[in-house]
Amino acid sequence: MASPPFSSCSVKDAKVLMVGAGGIGCELLKTLALSGFPDIHIIDMDTIEVSNLNRQFLFRQSHVGQSKAKVARDAVLKFRPHINITPYHANVKDPEFNVDFFKQFNVVLNGLDNLDARRHVNRLCLAANVPLVESGTTGFLGQVTVHVKGRTECYECQPKPAPKTYPVCTITSTPSKFVHCVVWAKDLLFAKLFGDKNQENDLNVRSSDGASSSENVEDVFERRKDEDIDQYGRKIFDHVFGYNIELALSNEETWKNRHRPKPIYSKDVLSDELAQQNGNLEKNNVCDDELSVSAMASLGMKNPQDIWSIRENSRIFLEALRLFFTKREKEIGNLGFDKDDQLAVEFVTSAANIRAASFGIPLHSLFEAKGIAGNIVHAVATTNAVIAGLIVIEAIKVLQNDIKNYRMTYCLEHPSRNMLLMPVEPFEPNKSCYVCSETPLSLEINTNRSKLKDFVEKIVKAKLGMNLPLIMCASNLLYEAGDVEDDMIAIYEANLEKVLAELPSPVTGGTMLTVEDMQQEFVCNINIKHREEFDEEKEPDGMVLSGWTQPVSAAENKDKSVGNGASPSDALVTAVESEKNDEITVVSTLKKRKLPEETDISCADAEAKHQKQLEVIDDEDDLVMLDGDLDSFKKRKLS
Amino acid sequence: MSWNRLRLGMDGDGEELTAQETALYDRQIRVWGADAQRRLSKAHVLVYGMKGTVAEFCKNIVLAGVGSLTLVDDRVATEEALSSNFLIPPVESVYGGKTLAELCCNSLKDFNPMVRVSVEKGDLSNFGVEFFSKFDVVVVSCCSLSAKKLANDKCRKLSKRVAFYAVECRDSCGEVFVDLQDYKYSKKKQEETIGCDLKYPSFEDALSVPWRTLHKRMSKLYFAMRVIEKFEEAEGRSAGEVSIADLSAVLKLKKDLCIAQSLSESHVPDALLERLVTNATEFPPVCAVIGGILGQEVIKAISGKGDPLKNFFFFDAFDGKGIIEDISAK
Numbered sequence: 017m018a019s020p021p022f023s024s025c026s027v028k029d030a031k032v033l034m035v036g037a038g039g040i041g042c043e044l045l046k047t048l049a050l051s052g053f054p055d056i057h058i059i060d061m062d063t064i065e066v067s068n069l070n071r072q073f074l075f076r077q078s079h080v081g082q083s084k085a086k087v088a089r090d091a092v093l094k095f096r097p098h099i100n101i102t103p104y105h106a107n108v109k110d111p112e113f114n115v116d117f118f119k120q121f122n123v124v125l126n127g128l129d130n131l132d133a134r135r136h137v138n139r140l141c142l143a144a145n146v147p148l149v150e151s152g153t154t155g156f157l158g159q160v161t162v163h164v165k166g167r168t169e170c171y172e173c174q175p176k177p178a179p180k181t182y183p184v185c186t187i188t189s190t191p192s193k194f195v196h197c198v199v200w201a202k203d204l205l206f207a208k209l210f211g212d213k214n215q216e217n218d219l220n221v222r223s224s225d226g227a228s229s230s231e232n233v234e235d236v237f238e239r240r241k242d243e244d245i246d247q248y249g250r251k252i253f254d255h256v257f258g259y260n261i262e263l264a265l266s267n268e269e270t271w272k273n274r275h276r277p278k279p280i281y282s283k284d285v286l287s288d289e290l291a292q293q294n295g296n297l298e299k300n301n302v303c304d305d306e307l308s309v310s311a312m313a314s315l316g317m318k319n320p321q322d323i324w325s326i327r328e329n330s331r332i333f334l335e336a337l338r339l340f341f342t343k344r345e346k347e348i349g350n351l352g353f354d355k356d357d358q359l360a361v362e363f364v365t366s367a368a369n370i371r372a373a374s375f376g377i378p379l380h381s382l383f384e385a386k387g388i389a390g391n392i393v394h395a396v397a398t399t400n401a402v403i404a405g406l407i408v409i410e411a412i413k414v415l416q417n418d419i420k421n422y423r424m425t426y427c428l429e430h431p432s433r434n435m436l437l438m439p440v441e442p443f444e445p446n447k448s449c450y451v452c453s454e455t456p457l458s459l460e461i462n463t464n465r466s467k468l469k470d471f472v473e474k475i476v477k478a479k480l481g482m483n484l485p486l487i488m489c490a491s492n493l494l495y496e497a498g499d500v501e502d503d504m505i506a507i508y509e510a511n512l513e514k515v516l517a518e519l520p521s522p523v524t525g526g527t528m529l530t531v532e533d534m535q536q537e538f539v540c541n542i543n544i545k546h547r548e549e550f551d552e553e554k555e556p557d558g559m560v561l562s563g564w565t566q567p568v569s570a571a572e573n574k575d576k577s578v579g580n581g582a583s584p585s586d587a588l589v590t591a592v593e594s595e596k597n598d599e600i601t602v603v604s605t606l607k608k609r610k611l612p613e614e615t616d617i618s619c620a621d622a623e624a625k626h627q628k629q630l631e632v633i634d635d636e637d638d639l640v641m642l643d644g645d646l647d648s649f650k651k652r653k654l655s
Numbered sequence: 656m657s658w659n660r661l662r663l664g665m666d667g668d669g670e671e672l673t674a675q676e677t678a679l680y681d682r683q684i685r686v687w688g689a690d691a692q693r694r695l696s697k698a699h700v701l702v703y704g705m706k707g708t709v710a711e712f713c714k715n716i717v718l719a720g721v722g723s724l725t726l727v728d729d730r731v732a733t734e735e736a737l738s739s740n741f742l743i744p745p746v747e748s749v750y751g752g753k754t755l756a757e758l759c760c761n762s763l764k765d766f767n768p769m770v771r772v773s774v775e776k777g778d779l780s781n782f783g784v785e786f787f788s789k790f791d792v793v794v795v796s797c798c799s800l801s802a803k804k805l806a807n808d809k810c811r812k813l814s815k816r817v818a819f820y821a822v823e824c825r826d827s828c829g830e831v832f833v834d835l836q837d838y839k840y841s842k843k844k845q846e847e848t849i850g851c852d853l854k855y856p857s858f859e860d861a862l863s864v865p866w867r868t869l870h871k872r873m874s875k876l877y878f879a880m881r882v883i884e885k886f887e888e889a890e891g892r893s894a895g896e897v898s899i900a901d902l903s904a905v906l907k908l909k910k911d912l913c914i915a916q917s918l919s920e921s922h923v924p925d926a927l928l929e930r931l932v933t934n935a936t937e938f939p940p941v942c943a944v945i946g947g948i949l950g951q952e953v954i955k956a957i958s959g960k961g962d963p964l965k966n967f968f969f970f971d972a973f974d975g976k977g978i979i980e981d982i983s984a985k
Binding site: 043046047049050051066067069070071073076077092094096097155158189318319320321383387392394395396397398399400401402404405406408409410423425427428431432433435437438439529 | 680
């Protein structure tokens with residue numbers, strides 16, 4: 017290479033947008049500033065938390081609660097005072113960040129923690145024709161990719177891993193893993209007791225024998241006026257861990273080939289010392305600050321790594337429940353699970369453990385349960401630093417328009433062909449990508465039964481990732497979100513409740529719908545095919561979208577990593593923790609394609625076959641997996 | 656004493672992590688476990704030579720929560736020294752008259768109140784064996800080849816195991832050398848736990864491995880770094896004190912070395928040497944990459960978790976590859 021490829025001339029006029037000021041963001045902002053980038057804009061809606069401080073080195077204890085974007089700016093200006101950093105404490109999906117906003121930048125750099133925002137930024141970059149450098153890390157693994165419209169694949173050309181989902185009955189009736197118990201404790205029990213009472217909840221759908229009417233059951237969770245809190249707690253305990261299990265056991269069919277659960281009643285695990293205990297508890301509980309109310313603290317338990325006995329779990333359960341009703345009564349009815357809410361984590365841990373004990377599943381520590389319940393993705397500073405360095409290297413190539421040297425780079429935990437950092441040539445755009453190639457999609461749906469609302473929620477928002485959609489049938493506007501004239505609001509609201517075939521402009525088999533997101537400047541056409549029946553387990557949405565890159569489930573992925581060389585998803589480096597908490601392994605399957613120099617990829621393929629199954633490394637911080645999942649199972653009914 | 660026994664000894668007092676530590680280190684404990692975190696909090700790390708790459712490394716291990724970090728660099732801060740070092744505010748009234756170690760120390764203390772960061776004064780070659788015995792990890796940079804070898808030998812003389820690392824970045828290239836002496840660790844493969852035993856050569860021994868015995872696709876950066884190192888040593892320059900004016904002398908030295916080592920000159924491209932002499936200052940993205948990899952390796956060595964690299968790591972932003980090479984006598 018003759019000319020110095022990393023000359024500063026391309027950098028000194030550059031204006032860049034960073035999305036995310038978290039783990040990767042802090043490292044990236046520092047490295048950009050040191051590398052001489054003079055004008056950096058940074059968007060992050062988050063505020064600083066204690067668990068960020070181990071790697072987001074621009075933040076200090078005293079910054080907890082403040083805007084990440086703003087604090088990061090101030091910290092970097094201390095060592096590079098003469099550059100411009102413009103912070104936005106806002107959501108990148110806010111309408112102010114439209115295509116025109118994106119157009120002012122030479123390159124956009126993502127340090128995001130969720131799929132939704134990544135897709136949104138991808139579309140805006142495509143619409144504004146601004147190159148995007150995308151990144152992600154988890155533990156020791158990371159990756160950096162370059163997306164340039166028309167030149168390389170876009171972020172959505174490749175299938176993304178589907179969030180892990182669990183069948184409703186596994187959660188409500190037949191858990192076999194600890195995670196099932198955590199989902200039950202968090203999304204059903206916690207939501208039932210402390211969340212929105214009007215939400216549908218599958219907690220009491222236990223068996224198909226209809227032994228009791230749901231009306232009766234509803235009463236159990238309602239705390240009667242002046243009902244003693246300890247008595248109420250034990251009633252809930254006995255109902256969910258005792259009575260419900262007995263009821264489930266009565267359905268013999270379920271247990272033919274399964275381990276039979278054991279009902280657990282409070283009197284069995286706690287005997288009669290309970291009353292005494294509570295007398296002492298009040299004294300210890302001196303702190304009234306809401307988020308510091310803790311059942312562990314009032315019971316004198318300190319180590320979150322300990323695995324509690326069934327008795328300890330039961331005491332934590334009752335104490336946490338009592339504390340919610342006595343110290344945080346005002347919040348009851350509006351609470352959602354939050355991994356940073358100590359009391360909520362304690363409650364969920366204990367409830368999951370008691371249920372696990374019932375079903376003969378090994379118990380776990382609060383630390384582990386918190387990780388599962390909060391979908392906490394492992395994160396260390398070193399990987400983020402490495403990835404940030406690689407992002408800047410790609411950004412400089414993009415500024416120099418050095419297309420032939422763009423690379424997608426994987427940061428590996430275990431070397432592959434002696435490489436810890438493995439560059440690969442970027443892929444070409446996927447010709448059938450519905451995002452960057454305008455290929456129409458097709459949707460099988462029952463047009464006589466499915467409402468427009470279902471289509472908007474399950475397809476337009478959940479699958480197509482649109483933020484403010486507009487739906488047209490030929491030239492007729494059926495629906496529009498966002499700023500709409502008053503007289504139209506009522507019409508759209510009415511349309512949402514109509515089934516497709518009865519809309520003012522009927523949508524039936526053969527109709528083509530146009531769905532557009534004005535903010536993302538993203539349009540796609542969907543050909544509608546009418547279909548009567550759907551399989552409830554396999555097609556829970558009651559509609560099937562095809563022609564787009566379907567998320568790969570873990571099982572499908574496994575098949576692909578062993579030998580299906582033709583799949584476009586082969587180049588994904590994928591990672592997942594294995595069940596037994598041992599080390600993260602990486603599979604890197606590479607399509608037979610030209611690699612830099614004459615490297616031999618056959619050994620990587622061979623290696624891949626020995627290694628464990630993985631998912632794509634995607635998210636840097638808090639992966640929203642179970643939450644995304646919840647929607648689908650909230651809306652489902654058991655037969 | 657073996658490395659393993661040393662670690663057991665460190666665990667012996669059975670201290671638990673405090674609630675404060677658990678909250679702060681939550682995300683990384685999820686990566687390497689509470690045991691590893693405890694070991695980290697008892698480890699003492701020495702770094703010599705405060706350039707951008709070392710600043711990155713220091714940030715990483717202070718965040719990770721090592722017990723203590725001791726910095727040595729008596730050089731007085733100049734504008735040039737600050738170019739890729741985010742630990743020093745570029746305001747003369749702040750940095751004027753202070754040493755690089757003092758300035759970096761002040762910033763690093765802020766990063767994690769649970770880590771003791773301090774400064775020692777002195778020249779690497781003058782520190783006695785006793786001095787090194789205070790540390791579990793020694794990282795050296797920005798010093799002569801002979802100073803590195805000497806420090807490495809002193810670490811090896813101790814009955815206690817001291818992990819030794821040498822690191823350099825020039826232009827958009829970086830190199831890490833690792834010496835863990837005799838390193839035993841266990842890892843899980845499939846369902847079983849297997850014991851591993853890695854034998855590392857000293858820096859001196861690694862560099863004495865004849866070039867012609869190395870495999871054909873050995874990183875070109877390895878040879879290029881040796882040429883520059885030799886040049887600096889022969890000319891009595893300090894590390895990084897080269898410029899484009901030295902190119903012809905460097906190319907001649909390369910030729911001589913290749914002949915002496917019976918290595919085809921094509922393994923040491925002139926263009927690469929030209930880059931390394933033209934721009935001796937560090938390239939910040941490479942500092943981040945090398946400082947990150949080095950941080951990860953030190954964490955592995957202290958915690959006993961994960962496969963440590965043996966025994967060289969090279970990164971060149973030109974091709975983007977981060978390569979491990981094992982350079983030891985057969």
